[in-house]
Amino acid sequence: xxxxxxxxxxxxxxxxxxxxxxxxxxxxxxxxxxxxxxxxxxxxxxxxxxxxxxxxxxxxxxxxxxxxxxxxxxxxxxxxxxxxxxxxxxxxxxxxxxxxxxxxxxxxxxxxxxxxxxxxxxxxxxxxxxxxxxxxxxxxxxxxxxxxxxxxxxxxxx
Numbered sequence: 001x002x003x004x005x006x007x008x009x010x011x012x013x014x015x016x017x018x019x020x021x022x023x024x025x026x027x028x029x030x031x032x033x034x035x036x037x038x039x040x041x042x043x044x045x046x047x048x049x050x051x052x053x054x055x056x057x058x059x060x061x062x063x064x065x066x067x068x069x070x071x072x073x074x075x076x077x078x079x080x081x082x083x084x085x086x087x088x089x090x091x092x093x094x095x096x097x098x099x100x101x102x103x104x105x106x107x108x109x110x111x112x113x114x115x116x117x118x119x120x121x122x123x124x125x126x127x128x129x130x131x132x133x134x135x136x137x138x139x140x141x142x143x144x145x146x147x148x149x150x151x152x153x154x155x156x157x158x
Contacts, residue, residue: 010035023070029079032059032068033089037102039109046097058106061097 012018013035024032036058043049044059053059065076080100083089092099102108 008035021070024068026079029065029069029071030083030088033083033100034102036060037105037109051099053099054101056102056109058102060096060100061113063096071077 007128008031013020037056038053038058039055041052041054044053046059051059062073062076062080065071065080066073069076071079080089080091080098087103088105090101091102
């Protein structure tokens with residue numbers, strides 16, 4: 001069953017099944033970013049410098065993520081770059097810290113009505129449908145060219 005979504009409370013990290021001592025999988029690291037993202041705008045003051053964190057943003061250092069996920073610095077950097085290339089996050093780097101913005105955060109943080117679930121699923125799959133339509137259009141154009149070529153060759157034979 002691949003429809004709908006579940007609520008997952010941030011306190012799940014406190015559960016005995018979470019096992020904080022082992023390295024995290026990529027999925028767990030992604031979920032960790034989602035759980036760390038601000039669910040409302042707030043102000044923090046690292047090093048006595050006020051920083052506004054907006055909904056869907058995570059303020060963190062690579063070293064903090066490295067320690068939390070039990071990964072090397074290089075693995076954390078490669079993972080974040082991969083997420084960025086896949087349009088899952090945007091990163092703004094500043095002296096040792098990163099402001100990570102979760103793209104489409106509202107997809108992951110919403111109310112739990114059936115209508116919302118359907119709307120979220122439509123938004124998630126919309127870009128894939130557009131891509132599929134382009135592929136179909138290109139395929140039909142290629143097929144059309146091949147049919148015209150075949151017709152031309154058959155006319156020449158006659």
